[in-house]
Amino acid sequence: MPVNLTPPDPATLLPVPGVELGIAAAGIKKPGRRDLLVMRLAHDAEVVGVFTQNRFCAAPVTVCKAHLHADSGIRALVVNTGNANAGTGGEGLERARATCAAAARELGLEPEQVLPFSTGVILEPLPVDKIVAALPNAVADLKPDNWASAAEAIMTTDIVPKAASRRVRLGEAGFVVTGIAKGSGMIHPNMATMLSYVATDAPVSCEALEAILRHAVNQSFNCITVDGDTSTNDSCILIATGVTEAPVLMDDGDPRFVPLRDAVAAVMVELAQAIVRDGEGATKFMEVAVEGGRDEAECKQIAYAVARSPLVKTAFFASDPNLGRILAAVGYAGVDDLDVDRVRLWLGDVLVAEHGGRAASYREEDGRRVMAAPEIRVRIALGRGPAAATVWTCDFSYDYVKINAEYRT
């Protein structure tokens, strides 16, 4: 059961001028499933992206990077679920390109103006014929207020569709930022197994948009883990359509830069947390906040060691304050000169450990009270510097095993 996560109310998802979305059923994995999304973008839209660092990156990721690099003006995105087109070699690249070519024919574009995305099972050939056959229906469905349906279309093992919206108010003008994401398993940063598409109508230079994307991803999708597996297909795309009268936002000297950046980050944090809340088998949402480190990297390293430990995650599933497992994970995170006598650990507002052992004030019933809640904050102070980092994760339940053992059946 997703933790404190409900489907987005379509009325709260602000259309982004310059973005239309169309959905169709290609029947890739299941007949009748609306599993194909097309996004059409305004003529001068700027598009930037970050992608998985997995060496076995999927064919569509390779094609996306090439098309973005070609600088031919991205005008459309095609996303299918049910098949990841990953581990598919040269044949996979051809099929990803064939998808782009078919979409380009439908939309009157060049193939290089289309970005392809796939998610689903790895190592099986992409049924490109089904996608091509369904493209006209997706194109016929294109409309600006289709974000909620789009969020549903890109789901795989997700239980709840994920979408978020913000309005950036700047005097009497302003912009909107709306995004969707999918992902639930194979979630670990750089990137998580996820697809995300976030768009704004702000007019933004490519350089400024890249800077906004980097900042927002580091605050959001690169702060989550479900199972520690980094996918072959992760992609996060940020679109600025510029369908507005406003002058182009060139760089971070523009007073609109920070408000827009923060709105994009807020949308991405909401989407990233939604992925964790909907993590496979999740029954608890945990925030692991590490502070007092020498730099952000070591804080994140420790936060991730805790957040991905199966022993910690099963203890949270059981609502068991077996806090030694958290200390053990801090200890093996790989910060070799960590002075454990300075480490302090809180569970919610309860001080659990200090001076290398259990805090004198700690009572098991206080730990149990915090663990019983569906959302739990773990705070770890290292006592060796000014840096901090926060990571979000979920617990590890019977259902995680069940979902992943039966994924292909």
Added chain:
Amino acid sequence: MPVNLTPPDPATLLPVPGVELGIAAAGIKKPGRRDLLVMRLAHDAEVVGVFTQNRFCAAPVTVCKAHLHADSGIRALVVNTGNANAGTGGEGLERARATCAAAARELGLEPEQVLPFSTGVILEPLPVDKIVAALPNAVADLKPDNWASAAEAIMTTDIVPKAASRRVRLGEAGFVVTGIAKGSGMIHPNMATMLSYVATDAPVSCEALEAILRHAVNQSFNCITVDGDTSTNDSCILIATGVTEAPVLMDDGDPRFVPLRDAVAAVMVELAQAIVRDGEGATKFMEVAVEGGRDEAECKQIAYAVARSPLVKTAFFASDPNLGRILAAVGYAGVDDLDVDRVRLWLGDVLVAEHGGRAASYREEDGRRVMAAPEIRVRIALGRGPAAATVWTCDFSYDYVKINAEYRT
């Protein structure tokens, strides 16, 4: 259910001249449980050890290192289960030392001649009074042919006791090597969550014994993973009693060095594999063999990425040849310049992937046939060098979650 693992036949466990073992019930976690082991060593025994690299190393680990360093001639080991005496601060150190002092009184030794070991729940005070009260019974039980009972005494969540024995034949003379181990969860190298005690009657210099231990641990306990968690208490002790007429084996120039080293390594490999076979919730035993790497480190890095992936492990639990998950783990292992087009993957004898995708010859039914077996070999060829490494792991089942969610109840 442990995978192809049965309790050792006591008759096959060769007593080691110079080692006596005694067991008693201290009632640390459960009344009546035989949870305390004392080992008494001959006067001139050499003892060496390797210990966890977890920064939160347990109090007994700290005391062990100090006593080994003091070079006062180790003559006894005391091991308790039910409580790890980890994350217990200065009080924990005092209790570990109090255990040594009590054992020293019973045995007519100095406290520095005793090594203490604890395993069990973390962050709770060691009930040292119960241990001290039970020590006379353990001492009264001391005898050379007690290895099987000792293997049982040190178990925590282990289902099957773990012990192994080898005879080193050298002309008409020869030595014996016998060892025990415990460990089943919180298993990851450097070291796994495990305790292991291996002894030989060979007379070996401290330096040669260190070299033998390093070699054997790298071939065995540092090649396994159950859940990727590195414990606070891992300890592996190698004892050479020298209760024999033979001259002391000084260094690797001695013709007895290699046969003895290989026998110790064989015992440790058998014990390490037994830990994986008895991994929490294990239903499958997997060998992940990586070859064709530039060096052993990168082979091991990739083998461990595969062996600890929850997605790979749940697929094995389901006997589902979802082999893309293995390729994905190879891809995110962190070998940045890996050429995925050269990677080949076999499941048992079946070639599954090559040229960046599924092998043309691969048939799903062949994959299913291999996956249905209780023991599965995954072979990964990187095609970039001469090095190789092998890691052993188990699958990830409902019972892993169950065992760890309910550990303290």
